[in-house]
Amino acid sequence: MTNPAERLVDLLDLEQIEVNIFRGRSPEESLQRVFGGQVAGQALVAAGRTTDGERPVHSLHAYFLRPGIPGVPIVYQVERVRDGRSFTTRRVTAIQHGRTIFNLTASFHRPEEGSIEHQLPPRLEFPDPETLPTVATEIREHLGALPEALERMERRQPFDIRYVDRLRWTAEEIKGAEPRSAVWMRAVGPLGDDPLVHTCALTYASDMTLLDAVRIPVEPLWGPRGFDMASLDHAMWFHRPFRADEWFLYDQESPVSTGGRGLARGRIYDRDGGLLVSVVQEGLFRPYTPTPAARD
Template identity: 45%
Template structure:
């Protein structure tokens, strides 16, 4: 990340793994709620602490904190559940162009190419990305196809953690689009404040996933963003909510 910060999705994903290692494989994570407390320093290591809050017949709860220099930079509570049957429905995926029909952002401006070339994640925006061009229309929503660039192990926990990693990526952009901003708008300061995620169904992070995002509101230097993640064949696999600090210089 710029300025030597740790990408928040990395800390989130590692916290998911740390908590999951204290629960049996028959109880996968189904939800988490966390707060980004301080920016992480990418030049330093992380220490994870897991508290066992509850182990019931069907559900378990864990609190995980990520530390640097003896202080927490991220704190979350996660819930785990044994596989169970029940009612089932899902909001269908919107009709958008497929990833093969969209431009590769690596073909855009030099600065965005340099940033994305080393990323482990491949992205395709609907409409175009916010790395260079100001959005043609101010609208508080977008969709992004994304996947890991390389094939991942078969371990379901690895894919659940990778999905958490992906969930912190681009969701802030629905707020930026609503105000005609790009990642390179002068003076823009964006930081994730908190993050909530619900895993509904299994999915592979190394296959194309559609991340549908919208922002219902922004006020007081904060914006709220919601997201839904679908498989390429339209299966809803996760839901996300995040509040974001968004600061722009005052005009005049």
């Protein structure tokens, strides 16, 4: 299996080991911790697998409690909190080595006609994704070649990511920059036709670039890192159906960063400007050390 999109679908295909218990793979990678988007995506798969499949998820709220260990399977225990006439609620606990590393509550809603329909338009008009370079192209242009570690990451990356604004590389370039970032994203290959897979794949992607907005006024996104970063919590509201293997725009901003924590908000749009998903996340930022930032 060489296509990163196929690997993502496989990663989200959990093994059911009991009625409400699932096991997810955690690839052995040269990372200090399991990627948070992976745990969130897998937990949402576990929640969705215990519903009737007729109600799409409309919101999730999650906390990252401990760093996950790469290469160690993650067990997901699902609590069936509620099965109502219109809404279904599930609570999921992710466990490694007998310790809770993550928990998530997800709500599913039976589709119905809306009595009120409106949305704010995107804040700006953005260039089409086809006109923008990939991250790897920008790095190659700046450095002359892609470092080996980034070459490996590019081969594994399940999403094509294209920054709307050119990457900044120097202190002079980031001077006065607003805490905002926007990227076009889509899976690098087809993800099939299961709506739950697309929802969970986008959940995976939503954790990839959101905290960029916090860092933009402080340091280049792809230069040497001065901070340890760790996702603390994550919330998403799903407004409209979508496919994660089609282009979507992720518009991100950070309204505040203080006390070692930065808040980021994201709005995900389709190419026609329809608001698909709203996202909020808080992250921990500490001066860089060789060990992961602790979550106390």
